[in-house]
Amino acid sequence: MSFDAADTRARNGRAEALVELYERAAYVRVQPAILQPADAFLELSGEELRRRLFLTTDADGREMCLRPDLTIPTCRLHIESSAPVPASYCYLGRVFRDRGGGAGEYLQAGIESLGREDLEATDAETLALALDSAKHFGVEKPMIRMGDVGLFSAFVAALNLSPAWRRRLLKDFNRTGTLAADLSSLKQISSAPSPHAGMLAALEGSDLASARAFVADLLSIAGISNVGGRTVGEIAERFLEQASLGSAGGLGSGNCTALERYLSVEGDPDEALAELRALAKDSNLDLSAGLDRLEQRIGFMAAGGVDLSIVRFSTAFGRALDYYTGMVFELYDPRGQVKWPLIAGGRYDRLMTLLGGKNAIPAVGFAAWIEQLEQAGAA
Amino acid sequence: MSALIIGVPSKGRLQENAHAFFKRAGISLVQPRGGRDYRGTVPEIEDAEVVYLSAAEIAGNLSQGTIHFGVTGEDLVRETMPDADARVLMIDGLGFGFANVVVAVPQAWIDVRSMQDLDDVATAFHAKRGKRMRVATKYVNLTRSFFAQHGIADYRIVESAGATEGAPATGTAELIVDITTTGSTLAANGLKVVDDGVILRSQANLVASLGANWGQRERASARALLDRIAAERVARTTREVRSRFKTADAELVAEAKGRFRAIAPLGGPTSSGMLTLLCPPETVHELAIFLRQRGAETVMVAAPEYIFERENPLYEALISKIG
Numbered sequence: 001m002s003f004d005a006a007d008t009r010a011r012n013g014r015a016e017a018l019v020e021l022y023e024r025a026a027y028v029r030v031q032p033a034i035l036q037p038a039d040a041f042l043e044l045s046g047e048e049l050r051r052r053l054f055l056t057t058d059a060d061g062r063e064m065c066l067r068p069d070l071t072i073p074t075c076r077l078h079i080e081s082s083a084p085v086p087a088s089y090c091y092l093g094r095v096f097r098d099r100g101g102g103a104g105e106y107l108q109a110g111i112e113s114l115g116r117e118d119l120e121a122t123d124a125e126t127l128a129l130a131l132d133s134a135k136h137f138g139v140e141k142p143m144i145r146m147g148d149v150g151l152f153s154a155f156v157a158a159l160n161l162s163p164a165w166r167r168r169l170l171k172d173f174n175r176t177g178t179l180a181a182d183l184s185s186l187k188q189i190s191s192a193p194s195p196h197a198g199m200l201a202a203l204e205g206s207d208l209a210s211a212r213a214f215v216a217d218l219l220s221i222a223g224i225s226n227v228g229g230r231t232v233g234e235i236a237e238r239f240l241e242q243a244s245l246g247s248a249g250g251l252g253s254g255n256c257t258a259l260e261r262y263l264s265v266e267g268d269p270d271e272a273l274a275e276l277r278a279l280a281k282d283s284n285l286d287l288s289a290g291l292d293r294l295e296q297r298i299g300f301m302a303a304g305g306v307d308l309s310i311v312r313f314s315t316a317f318g319r320a321l322d323y324y325t326g327m328v329f330e331l332y333d334p335r336g337q338v339k340w341p342l343i344a345g346g347r348y349d350r351l352m353t354l355l356g357g358k359n360a361i362p363a364v365g366f367a368a369w370i371e372q373l374e375q376a377g378a379a
Numbered sequence: 380m381s382a383l384i385i386g387v388p389s390k391g392r393l394q395e396n397a398h399a400f401f402k403r404a405g406i407s408l409v410q411p412r413g414g415r416d417y418r419g420t421v422p423e424i425e426d427a428e429v430v431y432l433s434a435a436e437i438a439g440n441l442s443q444g445t446i447h448f449g450v451t452g453e454d455l456v457r458e459t460m461p462d463a464d465a466r467v468l469m470i471d472g473l474g475f476g477f478a479n480v481v482v483a484v485p486q487a488w489i490d491v492r493s494m495q496d497l498d499d500v501a502t503a504f505h506a507k508r509g510k511r512m513r514v515a516t517k518y519v520n521l522t523r524s525f526f527a528q529h530g531i532a533d534y535r536i537v538e539s540a541g542a543t544e545g546a547p548a549t550g551t552a553e554l555i556v557d558i559t560t561t562g563s564t565l566a567a568n569g570l571k572v573v574d575d576g577v578i579l580r581s582q583a584n585l586v587a588s589l590g591a592n593w594g595q596r597e598r599a600s601a602r603a604l605l606d607r608i609a610a611e612r613v614a615r616t617t618r619e620v621r622s623r624f625k626t627a628d629a630e631l632v633a634e635a636k637g638r639f640r641a642i643a644p645l646g647g648p649t650s651s652g653m654l655t656l657l658c659p660p661e662t663v664h665e666l667a668i669f670l671r672q673r674g675a676e677t678v679m680v681a682a683p684e685y686i687f688e689r690e691n692p693l694y695e696a697l698i699s700k701i702g
Contacts (some may be wrong), residue, residue, distance in 0.1 A: 043510070046533070047534065047535060048527070048538065051523065167506060168499065171530075189392065228485030228487060228488075230488065232505075235488065236489050322532075
């Protein structure tokens, strides 16, 4: 925060002008409340976010927070108003995050595009508008990091993996965004025999009903009546999963090689696409649907005037929020003076249903950090 | 106005044990207006006073630097200060208030033995129900960093002020992170500790705040305080062994040093064979047998009350931290 009123006015003026740019592009300006129920943020972003939230409690004991972003509040407004789709929103306002020192409050502008079915064209338009936003602050050629969360899901689904491994890989990719670094430790995780090996062998090949009866019997022999949170069926199901793994509990060397090769793909979008097509062919995996979409998206980006030479596509790039489902991107200061991203966004088709909306609505958007853009533009 | 402020638990067994600990070191904590007084004096140590606070408040005050020393549980220190080692110095474990902070799940989860199982179950739970598994605890920071170490992301903390172990049965959480001494409360509530789910083995500690005001007066008082505590600590782990016999010589002393970790603080033996040795309690009996085999008629063993040494490792450790 600056005490210099002229500085603040100038900053607000530039930010206002940015939002006017969005409004001219037919994004409707919204102003969600600053104080928000904390529940949605904690549920969707997990505990890692909690220490960065400014939390408080209302008179009824509900946990409230100062909004840490405007995406979730904007989407909640949309659901509450039962507005028709497609709908396009823009916003400008303060967000509050404890970054361990620093101001704790930051000015953020952004857009959310909800309900358009031409996904790849909308992705490309959204990225183009993010680039216009950077240009508005004098950042002509930001460094763009781009990934595709949906492609990774498709890749993991195509591998011959147990459900447990699939869950684990997706979780680690979504949460840390640095699965490549984790992979070596994942490989270590053992094929050491399960402490339940004998029982699992007995269960191998049984159906869910008999496994459930078996678990229920075990619990009653042990005199346990309260199952607490999970059902007997869920426990039985997990035993069956493990039993079907047999001795091949590890990730498997073929899968490891394919994963490592997948996660090492990085570079110019067209080159990355070519590499991924080669990988799919060599590993005999059907990734054509996801790769075709990536190809279309790159085509729309080029047609929309995005300079592809500043885009660095990386398969290992994810964002640490698990509602992203497709394209993800971050724009950085090309001179590296500002360490945080200037603009960040992506596609989040699951968010509306996670927030309690009745229908799944395709959605894409970004948030622009005004202070960081100013710093990068002034450098 | 006193310079050095010591935070002591304001009630219960923790307070009794803390008083006993200081008393053993020859330091009496006096509550001039009786047991309900929240201020106390320390007659033996110049410029020192006691404030009586809850164990959690002591951790908070140590973090803020408003007290110099405090007696509180390591669990509370680590929970209150994620960067505890930069803010406080754990001077010494006091040998009471033992408790473990553990991850406990319903006993019915017979498929969950390790944190890795829990990770998998949490992710499956989230994927299937669209809700995160809830962890009831008052140890928010300890839980978060321990779960992060194990790569667990699909959970939510539900803050719980009391009766945490009841949360899974009442349906307000699926599992808990809580403190346990014997595990019987957990078992009574149908819970079991995850095999590698012990987050912290805690006990009451004497803790120094690094952020407090450490002027000359405070340092002098701290030195006097730690001098007594160190002297008692050394004495507690030492036995004094005395005897007198003609054949006692330097060679015998050297052998006793080598075999029984004994030392001869007064030198010797004297010309008449007077010998005083110090050794750890574990080797006392072997040493006594050895001395009699070598000619001693009588071997006397006593527990020393204090052993003051020139070096005070407790004070040195504090000074090296506060500079």
